[in-house]
Amino acid sequence: MNNPEYKPNNLPKIVKLPLTAKVIAGLRTGDSVRLSGVMYTARDAAHKRMVEALEKGLPLPFEVKGQTIYYMGPAPAKPGRIIGSAGPTTSYRMDIYAPRLMEAGLKGMIGKGQRSQPVLDAIKMNKAVYFAAIGGIGALMSKRIIKAEVIAYADLGTEAIRKLEVEDFPVTVINDIYGGDLYQRGKARYKIIA
Amino acid sequence: MREIDAAEITKTVTRLFIEANYHLTDDVLEALQRAQDTEESPVGKEVLGQLIRNADIAAKEQIALCQDCGAAIVFLELGQEVHITGGDLNTAINAGVREAYETGFLRKSMVFQPFSGRVNTQDNTPAIIYTDIVPGDKLKIIVAPKGGGAENMSRLIMLTPSAGRQGIIDRVVKAIDEAGSNPCPPIIVGVGIGGTAEKTMLMAKKALLRKIGLHNADPEVTELENELLRRINELGIGPMGYGGRITALAVNIExxxxxIASMPVAVNINCHSSRHKEAII
Incomplete structure (x- = not known):
């Protein structure tokens, strides 16, 4: 509780997408961030296809360089709405694919839950960032999405790749380029050892 | 013998799945509000506030609380004096699931052939149905849409008798510690103790249906529930794993x-968006 390095991040940082190297360097584990701009959705099935494409030397359905991927498969939109409920899915299932995408230039990932060591290493090495969005508040998150369009793998339905435009999209920095990890830090701070 | 029309079962299942996906139950909402009062972590408090706001938006705007509208799990208590007419029971339930997920704009998350094709079944069927035959002439239907993130953190631990009470505590706490932020804490922990491998898993799942604040009728089990809840909340995982005092809202044990050779233990976890709804026909 008395760690002087810890400051609650009550004032969110306003960040425009796509991320730049300068912006990424300024992000620290624990920062509350509001994202605006373009991001792409992909979860298990789309990741599998993208990495298979890379292995075959084929182009990806969008230029991944500098981009941010949101691990999300939305609920269907009711008439008059842009998108249905749209919260993050658990990230570790993408761990096997994420380092390959970072190698191809991916800079931002948004999901929830802890990542594997190879992903943490790749984040540091490629100077990328892992954000978490709050899981289970998809109704609220859907209101921060102002445009949504399926751009690839339409046959995957909810798992298709969507290009999203977001405004004031609330996320928290979990892993920064300096090796910080909010899950470890947060837990260590509140753990009670009997 | 009382007759129940299969069409009425379909209608009820449809209504229940839509309601369960749009509305958090009062006991969960109240538990989240209490958690917000007691949570010491400022970030944790903020997260809990967002969960409550989300429930408010979903209910007001009649949209899904979470994009993961779950596998469609259905528990039936079928009175032995009931005669179902106009169709068969499982078909009627699947028809209700299909209708709910289509007309309720709920995400369809089921895929065929899990190990290869993984092609979406397009209507969130088949439902996962458990039927108990009970005395009486009524049909109780409980629906429990279950998200994949929390379900993936389930554990079956085939302990042997010498492990005792402490062995159960250690292994359950370890399972929650390893799950960490993945199952969307604050969670509800269902625990099955005894029976056989499949029996205890089912007990753990059913334990998640219990209202928050209610305990197992056996005082010795209640004591174990309280101790496990305390130990889990000492882990420091906190709301969404950002660190805090409230990792679990309840531990329910069956x-x-x-x-004589066995002491199976099962852990099944529900995310904070603990959704279930029931009706009696």
Whole structure:
């Protein structure tokens, strides 16, 4: 509780997408961030296809360089709405694919839950960032999405790749380029050892 | 013998799945509000506030609380004096699931052939149905849409008798510690103790249906529930794993006699968006 390095991040940082190297360097584990701009959705099935494409030397359905991927498969939109409920899915299932995408230039990932060591290493090495969005508040998150369009793998339905435009999209920095990890830090701070 | 029309079962299942996906139950909402009062972590408090706001938006705007509208799990308590007419029971339930997920704009998350094709079944069927035959002439239907993130953190631990009470505590706490932020804490922990491998898993799942604040009728089990809840909340995982005092809202245990050689323990976790709804026909 008395760690002087810890400051609650009550004032969110306003960040425009796509991320730049300068912006990424300024992000620290624990920062509350509001994202605006373009991001792409992909979860298990789309990741599998993208990495298979890379292995075959084929182009990806969008230029991944500098981009941010949101691990999300939305609920269907009711008439008059842009998108249905749209919260993050658990990230570790993408761990096997994420380092390959970072190698191809991916800079931002948004999901929830802890990542594997190879992903943490790749984040540091490629100077990328892992954000978490709050899981289970998809109704609220859907209101921060102002445009949504399926751009690839339409046959995957909810798992298709969507290009999203977001405004004031609330996320928290979990892993920064300096090796910080909010899950470890947060837990260590509140753990009670009997 | 009382007759129940299969069409009425379909209609009820449809209504229940839509309601369960749009509305958090009062006991969960109240538990989240209490958690917000007691949570010491400022970030944790903020997260809990967002969960409550989300429930408010979903209910007001009649949209899904979470994009993961779950596998469609259905528990039936079928009175032995009931005669179902106009169709068969499982078909009627699947028709209700299909209708709910289509007309309620709920995400369809089921895929065929899990190990290869993984092609979406397009209507969130098949439902996962458990039927108990009970005395009486009524049909109780409980629906429990279950998200994949929390379900993936389930554990079956085939302990042997010498592990005792402490062995159960250690292994359950370890399972929650390893799950960490993945199952969307604050969670509800269902625990099965005894029976056989499949029996205890089912008990753990059913334990998640219990209202928050209610305990197992056996005081010795209640004591174990309280101790496990305390130990889990000492882990420091906190709301969404950002660190905090509230990792679990409840631990619900169901117990069944076991074989002389065995002490199976099952852990099934529900995310904070603990969704279930029931009706009696």
């Amino acid at each position: 117990v069944f006699p076991a074989h």
